[in-house]
Amino acid sequence: MWMIQMAWKNMWRNRSRTIITMSAIFFAVILSILASSLQDGIFKNLVKNVVSFYTGYVQVHKQGYWNEQILDNSFQSSVYSEKKILVNKYVAGLTARLESFALASSGEITKGCLVVGIDPEKENIITLLKDKVVKGSYLKDNDRAVLLSEGLAERLKLGVNDTLILIGQGYHGATAAGKYLIKGILKFGSPDLNEKALFMPLPIAQDFYGAYGRVTSYVLALNNSGEMQSTATDVGKALGSSFEVMTWEQMIPDIKQHIESDSNSMKNIQGILYMLICFGIFGTLLMMMVERKFEMGMLVAIGMKKKWLIILLLFESVFTVLAGCIFGIIVCIPLVYYLNRNPLKMGGETSKAYEEFGFEPIFPTSIDAANFINQGLIVLVIGLLLSLYPIYKILRLDPVKAMKR
Amino acid sequence: MDTVIDAHNISKVYNPETIPVYAVNNVHLHLKKGEFTALVGPSGSGKTTLLNLIGGLDKPDEGNILINGIDITKLSANDLIDFRLHNIGFVFQSFNLIPVLTAKENVEFIMQLQRINKKQRDERIKQLFKEIDLEDKLNERPSKLSGGQQQRVAVARALASKPKFILADEPTANLDSKSASNLLDIMDKLNREENITFLFSTHDQRVIDRARRVITLVDGRIVSDTAEVSTKHEDADMKH
Numbered sequence A: 001m002w003m004i005q006m007a008w009k010n011m012w013r014n015r016s017r018t019i020i021t022m023s024a025i026f027f028a029v030i031l032s033i034l035a036s037s038l039q040d041g042i043f044k045n046l047v048k049n050v051v052s053f054y055t056g057y058v059q060v061h062k063q064g065y066w067n068e069q070i071l072d073n074s075f076q077s078s079v080y081s082e083k084k085i086l087v088n089k090y091v092a093g094l095t096a097r098l099e100s101f102a103l104a105s106s107g108e109i110t111k112g113c114l115v116v117g118i119d120p121e122k123e124n125i126i127t128l129l130k131d132k133v134v135k136g137s138y139l140k141d142n143d144r145a146v147l148l149s150e151g152l153a154e155r156l157k158l159g160v161n162d163t164l165i166l167i168g169q170g171y172h173g174a175t176a177a178g179k180y181l182i183k184g185i186l187k188f189g190s191p192d193l194n195e196k197a198l199f200m201p202l203p204i205a206q207d208f209y210g211a212y213g214r215v216t217s218y219v220l221a222l223n224n225s226g227e228m229q230s231t232a233t234d235v236g237k238a239l240g241s242s243f244e245v246m247t248w249e250q251m252i253p254d255i256k257q258h259i260e261s262d263s264n265s266m267k268n269i270q271g272i273l274y275m276l277i278c279f280g281i282f283g284t285l286l287m288m289m290v291e292r293k294f295e296m297g298m299l300v301a302i303g304m305k306k307k308w309l310i311i312l313l314l315f316e317s318v319f320t321v322l323a324g325c326i327f328g329i330i331v332c333i334p335l336v337y338y339l340n341r342n343p344l345k346m347g348g349e350t351s352k353a354y355e356e357f358g359f360e361p362i363f364p365t366s367i368d369a370a371n372f373i374n375q376g377l378i379v380l381v382i383g384l385l386l387s388l389y390p391i392y393k394i395l396r397l398d399p400v401k402a403m404k405r
Numbered sequence B: 001m002d003t004v005i006d007a008h009n010i011s012k013v014y015n016p017e018t019i020p021v022y023a024v025n026n027v028h029l030h031l032k033k034g035e036f037t038a039l040v041g042p043s044g045s046g047k048t049t050l051l052n053l054i055g056g057l058d059k060p061d062e063g064n065i066l067i068n069g070i071d072i073t074k075l076s077a078n079d080l081i082d083f084r085l086h087n088i089g090f091v092f093q094s095f096n097l098i099p100v101l102t103a104k105e106n107v108e109f110i111m112q113l114q115r116i117n118k119k120q121r122d123e124r125i126k127q128l129f130k131e132i133d134l135e136d137k138l139n140e141r142p143s144k145l146s147g148g149q150q151q152r153v154a155v156a157r158a159l160a161s162k163p164k165f166i167l168a169d170e171p172t173a174n175l176d177s178k179s180a181s182n183l184l185d186i187m188d189k190l191n192r193e194e195n196i197t198f199l200f201s202t203h204d205q206r207v208i209d210r211a212r213r214v215i216t217l218v219d220g221r222i223v224s225d226t227a228e229v230s231t232k233h234e235d236a237d238m239k240h
């Protein structure tokens, strides 16, 4: 106990030095927490975007579909294969889609579009499609109706309750044609989807394309996104080689790359921060050891075991670093929370890339407590590791030499 | 009388490979309980080196040093630290005290290292500050004390651990003559009234005059020792 008191007094022997060290740690902790919660937040936001955007976490296709996305590469949907997928403990749900191209016409104007047959309820659970309805209402299971993306509706000069004609090539070259009621208008962030997409209930799409019982993909929802890769592998094994199982990272590698380069630049920033903290703390320790060399020699001379001297110094380091860390964390909590609610807007290249994929170009911070705790612990560990230097010096301390003037 | 220090044949050589310096050269030293001894000699004669050897801060290249019958040259570095804590009191030339602790805490510190309980510590502090006549400065930091007062606190700290003897390397070197004589008064009184054993080095003739035994070093050798002179006189007297 008296050692703790003494350590406390020692900390304040050079008040300004201690305050400088503490504030260096304080700011470093703030910056590194911000950096890591931003990195984490961006990542989670992106994944959320990606998943709710279109691809989901994992998709199952017929082998070869992703490279050649045509109806002939569709497969027969079966309860049997759905079960094989659903037994996996990380798979929370599954929805089937039938996707292909067609021409959409309002009578005067004709445009190419992407027809997506969906199970309205299940689709909504996985990709939150209902939230994207801006006019009209969402689909019901057997509606002979479609949801039109906003851009496509504008180009065709059509609105809710208007009728639309679709013409295309069906399964095995059959001609496909049909007339549908527009039940709602959808707004997508992605220009690509917003200009092209058109949704209808799966049976209606199968009927339109003459592809009865067939689907082009199963979109999987996971209950643990951290297990995405292993789940994809397991599902692939269960289904066998006639199917391909792809993660969103494989389906849209550009996004994956952007996330990686963003997180790398964040890691660089953190690396620099940690280096600064290291130099700052080390400089302080160096000065302190020079300043207290005589005194430490004297303490050992009069009979203070080196063990106690080391413990004393560790207390001092831990107090200083911990104080800086704790204040930093305390200040960070509201700051990170604020940036979570009011995300930073990004610009430049990244922003363009994000918009291309239909994501809002924002940087929300993650308010995951792990970011606070990890950064605090890292700085604490740095402080303790650097304390090895004074420990080494104390172990080598010769009182006679230390007290030589 | 009990023997406290018994040094046989001790030598300390610096730079043995290049130009050897015999800082302490073949010294025999015998100190009994209650002695009040000054170690004198010109600068560089080896006073500090000899005190460091006796105090177990440094190891001799040759010879043995027995303190209360224990050969400290055979102790490990860690055991030596503990040995010093329990057996030897140190007063250095200056900067004896921990600047962040008060006078009282500086004295208490060594007893805390010895794991002496609070009650006993408080009693001892009270008694010691009375002896050094600084009862009013108990809660002052060293920086608020004069050089002489700081040295008196250092003496109190050296005494606090109840050592077998106190070693003081030029304890008055940084003091004015009034403070120096005041410090000597206190040491003298402790020696007479409580039979505390002191061995101190000094340059100062007025301090030398207060010693009851004077050992003179030149080039690391003892060239005179008043104790030996007096015993020789006694021997001579006996013969007559």
Ligand SMILES: Nc1ncnc2c1ncn2[C@@H]1O[C@H](COP(=O)(O)OP(=O)(O)OP(=O)(O)O)[C@@H](O)[C@H]1O
Pocket: B014, B015, B021, B022, B023, B041, B042, B043, B044, B045, B046, B047, B048, B049, B050
């Ligand atoms: N670490 C060392 N390395 C080399 N030589 C040393 C070392 N320490 C002391 N000496 C030499 O040993 C001799 C004795 O030195 P010491 O300090 O014991 O003398 P001293 O009597 O205490 O002198 P002073 O009165 O100046 O304090 C001197 O010649 C000194 O130069």
Ligand SMILES: [Mg+2]
Pocket: B047, B048, B049, B169
């Ligand atoms: Mg000296």
